[in-house]
Amino acid sequence: xxxxxxxxxxxxxxxxxxxxxxxxxxxxxxxxxxxxxxxxxxxxxxxxxxxxxxxxxxxxxxxxxxxxxxxxxxxxxxxxxxxxxxxxxxxxxxxxxxxxxxxxxxxxxxxxxxxxxxxxxxxxxxxxxxxxxxxxxxxxxxxxxxxxxxxxxxxxxxxxxxxxxxxxxxxxxxxxxxxxxxxxxxxxxxxxxxxxxxxxxxxxxxxxxxxxxxxxxxxxxxxxxxxxxxxxxxxxxxxxxxxxxxxxxxxxxxxxxxxxxxxxxxxxxxxxxxxxxxxxxxxxxxxxxxxxxxxxxxxxxxxxxxxxxxxxxxxxxxxxxxxxxxxxxxxxxxxxxxxxxxxxxxx
Amino acid sequence: xxxxxxxxxxxxxxxxxxxxxxxxxxxxxxxxxxxxxxxxxxxxxxxxxxxxxxxxxxxxxxxxxxxxxxxxxxxxxxxxxxxxxxxxxxxxxxxxxxxxxxxxxxxxxxxxxxxxxxxxxxxxxxxxxxxxxxxxxxxxxxxxxxxxxxxxxxxxxxxxxxxxxxxxxxxxxxxxxxxxxxxxxxxxxxxxxxxxxxxxxxxxxxxxxxxxxxxxxxxxxxxxxxxxxxxxxxxxxxxxxxxxxxxxxxxxxxxxxxxxxxxxxxxxxxxxxxxxxxxxxxxxxxxxxx
Numbered sequence: 001x002x003x004x005x006x007x008x009x010x011x012x013x014x015x016x017x018x019x020x021x022x023x024x025x026x027x028x029x030x031x032x033x034x035x036x037x038x039x040x041x042x043x044x045x046x047x048x049x050x051x052x053x054x055x056x057x058x059x060x061x062x063x064x065x066x067x068x069x070x071x072x073x074x075x076x077x078x079x080x081x082x083x084x085x086x087x088x089x090x091x092x093x094x095x096x097x098x099x100x101x102x103x104x105x106x107x108x109x110x111x112x113x114x115x116x117x118x119x120x121x122x123x124x125x126x127x128x129x130x131x132x133x134x135x136x137x138x139x140x141x142x143x144x145x146x147x148x149x150x151x152x153x154x155x156x157x158x159x160x161x162x163x164x165x166x167x168x169x170x171x172x173x174x175x176x177x178x179x180x181x182x183x184x185x186x187x188x189x190x191x192x193x194x195x196x197x198x199x200x201x202x203x204x205x206x207x208x209x210x211x212x213x214x215x216x217x218x219x220x221x222x223x224x225x226x227x228x229x230x231x232x233x234x235x236x237x238x239x240x241x242x243x244x245x246x247x248x249x250x251x252x253x254x255x256x257x258x259x260x261x262x263x264x265x266x267x268x269x270x271x272x273x274x275x276x277x278x279x280x281x282x283x284x285x286x287x288x289x290x291x292x293x294x295x296x297x298x299x300x301x302x303x304x305x306x307x308x309x310x311x312x313x314x315x316x317x318x319x320x321x322x323x324x325x326x327x328x329x330x331x332x333x334x335x336x337x338x339x340x341x342x343x344x345x346x347x
Numbered sequence: 348x349x350x351x352x353x354x355x356x357x358x359x360x361x362x363x364x365x366x367x368x369x370x371x372x373x374x375x376x377x378x379x380x381x382x383x384x385x386x387x388x389x390x391x392x393x394x395x396x397x398x399x400x401x402x403x404x405x406x407x408x409x410x411x412x413x414x415x416x417x418x419x420x421x422x423x424x425x426x427x428x429x430x431x432x433x434x435x436x437x438x439x440x441x442x443x444x445x446x447x448x449x450x451x452x453x454x455x456x457x458x459x460x461x462x463x464x465x466x467x468x469x470x471x472x473x474x475x476x477x478x479x480x481x482x483x484x485x486x487x488x489x490x491x492x493x494x495x496x497x498x499x500x501x502x503x504x505x506x507x508x509x510x511x512x513x514x515x516x517x518x519x520x521x522x523x524x525x526x527x528x529x530x531x532x533x534x535x536x537x538x539x540x541x542x543x544x545x546x547x548x549x550x551x552x553x554x555x556x557x558x559x560x561x562x563x564x565x566x567x568x569x570x571x572x573x574x575x576x577x578x579x580x581x582x583x584x585x586x587x588x589x590x591x592x593x594x595x596x597x598x599x600x601x602x603x604x605x606x607x608x609x610x611x612x613x614x615x616x617x618x619x620x621x622x623x624x625x626x627x628x629x630x631x632x633x634x635x636x637x
Contacts, residue, residue: 035456042465046472160355160607167545167599169552172571172592175580183583231607239616277459278492285463289553293575303464307471307557315471319464326461 021338028334032327039323043316044094048087058107058310076107103320104313108305114317117302122321124193125298128214129287130329132221133280139222140229141272145265147230148237159234162227170286174220174293181216189213191295217287217294225283229272236268243267273337277330284326356608362601366594370418373411380404380412380565391586398586401577409570410590417548417566417595420482424547427486429540432493437532439494440501441524451498457491463553470554476561481554485547493539500532538609545599552595567591 055076062068085093097103103114147156182190194200195209240246241264249263250256288300295301299318306314384403391398397406439450469484470476504510505528513527529536548567554560555568556575574580574588611617 031452031455032459034452035459038456039460043468046468160604163603163607164596164600167549167603168596169549169556169568169571169592171553171556172588172595175571175575175588175592179580179583179585179588183580235610235614235617239614242616281459281461284461285550285553288463289556292557303467304557307467307559310471312472315468319468322464323460327459330459 024338025335028331028338032331036324036327039320039327040095040098043320044091046316047312048090098320103317106306106311106314108309108311108314114314117314118299118317118321121297121299121302122325124296125287125291125300126325128217128296128298129221129284131214132218132287133225133283135218136222136225136283137229137272140226141233141265141269143226144230144233144272145237145260145268147234148241148268149260149264151234151238151241156234159231162230164227165223166225166227166231168224170220170224170290171293173224174217174290177216177220178293188216190216193297213294213296217290217296220290221283221287224286225279228279228282232272232275233268236271237264240264240268270337270341273333273340276333277326280329280333281326284322288322353608353611355604359601359604359606359608362597363605366414366418366598366601369411370415374415377408377411378405380408382408388582388584390584397590398584400573400587401579401582401584406570406587406590409565410567410594413565413567413570413591414594416478416564417551417568418598420478420485420551420566421544421548423479423482424485424489424551425540425544427482428490428543428547429493429536431486431490432497432539433529433536435490436494436497437501437524437528440498441505441520441528443505447498451495454491454494454498457488458495462488463550466550466554467557467559470559476559476564478564481551481560482547485550486543489543489546489550493536493543496535496539497532500535501528504528504531534609534613538606538613541602541606541609545602548595548599567595 055073058076059068059072062072101115103118106112106114106117109117147159150156178190181188189195189212193210193213194206195213198206198209200206246259246264249259254263288298288303290296291298291300292304299322303315303318305311306318381404384399384405386395386399387401387403389395389399389403395405395407397410399405400409435450435454439447439454466484466488469488470481473480473484510523510527513523518527551560551566552568552571555566556572558572560566560569560572562569562573568591570591571588574584574591579585579587
């Protein structure tokens with residue numbers, strides 16, 4: 001038998017509106033630009049619209065240690081990057097500052113710029129969450145394919161149990177893992193991102209120690225997020241397996257492996273990829289809270305400090321950077337989607 | 348319906364029902380959750396079924412009191428998020444045209460912005476540490492996924508005969524939405540509401556764990572915050588930090604199981620038509636199912 005065309009192509013011919021790749025790309029880019037602009041704008045208006053003025057909050061803190069100097073309010077306004085002039089001028093100054101990666105100055109760790117604090121920590125989170133998400137996605141999709149293929153068997157009946165994992169808060173999973181694998185069985189380090197004696201840099205002892213320190217945090221993310229991928233994939237797989245083209249492929253006498261992977265799974269995985277956006281936001285949210293349990297040197301920990309110290313510029317900077325990173329990752333996945341789903345690239 | 352034969356639905360309803368009952372009548376039976384005693388760091392015993400905290404408070408009493416607040420926040424935020432998603436999703440889907448384009452763009456944008464960092468920033472600006480401000484902030488950020496689902500469903504319902512005939516007979520727009528479209532989407536709305544409740548409880552737990560909940564408001568998340576702050580972990584006081592998280596996970600699992608079964612009823616393609624044994628008749632190499 002000659003190589004059969006993927007069923008995706010057959011369906012695409014029936015599609016009514018076909019998009020050219022350029023159009024697809026432009027649409028996606030446009031959408032993420034709008035999303036980024038909304039995030040920037042929300043971030044701009046938050047401190048201005050909300051009654052609890054951050055300046056008053058900070059002055060309140062200072063009042064505990066003595067009377068703040070009279071012009072402190074103006075100084076703070078400058079530090080916080082609130083700008084001056086009309087609201088439009090302020091908005092323009094804000095956008096201009098962002099374009100030059102000026103995110104203001106941390107209030108608590110004055111005068112360290114917010115950008116510096118973020119730069120020191122973002123890579124830890126990106127590498128940890130990125131690696132763990134890839135592992136979790138691969139494992140979840142793989143198990144989902146199997147559970148859907150063997151639908152109705154004992155393996156499939158285990159799937160509802162994964163809802164327990166999905167409903168667990170990440171940080172609680174982290175607490176459990178630390179208790180089990182760092183305290184009861186002291187096998188792995190309980191906190192930090194690397195050993196205290198290591199020189200941070202590109203040397204083997206540091207990398208080995210960083211990997212060792214990342215095992216428990218990564219395991220937390222994988223265990224807590226794998227259930228979502230698994231369940232979605234299993235359901236899509238069950239639905240796809242009742243489609244005619246799968247039945248036809250079986251009737252042709254193709255090997256079960258080929259039907260499972262080349263026909264059913266290949267089509268069933270598409271919603272998981274296109275729904276990546278929602279899931280990634282969820283994983284990132286869970287991870288930034290989780291970091292606090294491990295005292296991991298990532299962005300979540302910095303956010304925690306910022307929250308505890310009412311460090312508004314830092315908080316806002318972190319919100320922006322996290323949001324833009326998630327949007328960037330989603331854009332990447334959407335472009336990838338264009339590659340794996342032929343329907344998007346026929347023009 | 349044969350739906351109740353599904354063990355998933357029965358398990359889900361039983362778990363959820365247990366926690367709802369606990370939230371409603373539990374506080375009448377439990378002792379004072381904030382009462383201090385000299386019995387500090389006690390492991391579970393006959394006097395304290397789940398042990399005591401560092402201040403000698405009874406963990407079980409705290410858990411029961413926390414159940415009520417946690418469920419209130421979950422139900423409140425879930426309900427509010429569902430109402431917003433109905434307005435935006437069904438409204439947009441029914442109106443169509445530019446309104447729909449804009450509303451669905453709004454939903455998609457809110458959907459891709461990671462929720463928790465935004466909630467954290469808003470919550471610390473407005474100092475939203477009480478129960479209702481927390482509910483409002485969580486709902487405000489979490490309606491988008493449901494709105495998208497409801498919009499898609501409305502688009503498919505909008506042109507069915509009974510809606511068209513209602514429109515032809517001159518029924519008003521709001522009447523069509525509330526009496527023709529809404530009832531037909533009720534199962535989906537319930538399913539989306541359940542997801543919102545799970546999300547709200549998880550988010551509240553995260554907020555509380557970061558210290559963004561008022562310390563007086565006793566929730567499962569807040570218990571975990573105090574457990575972490577008072578170093579229950581390094582003291583090995585597992586009875587303090589295990590139960591609240593387990594409750595969150597179990598309650599979420601109960602709700603998710605209900606949704607799992609709802610999904611099977613709503614989506615006929617998920618029904619497993621072929622009995623398993625007939626698969627084995629197909630000329631396949633032996634499937635190793637042990």
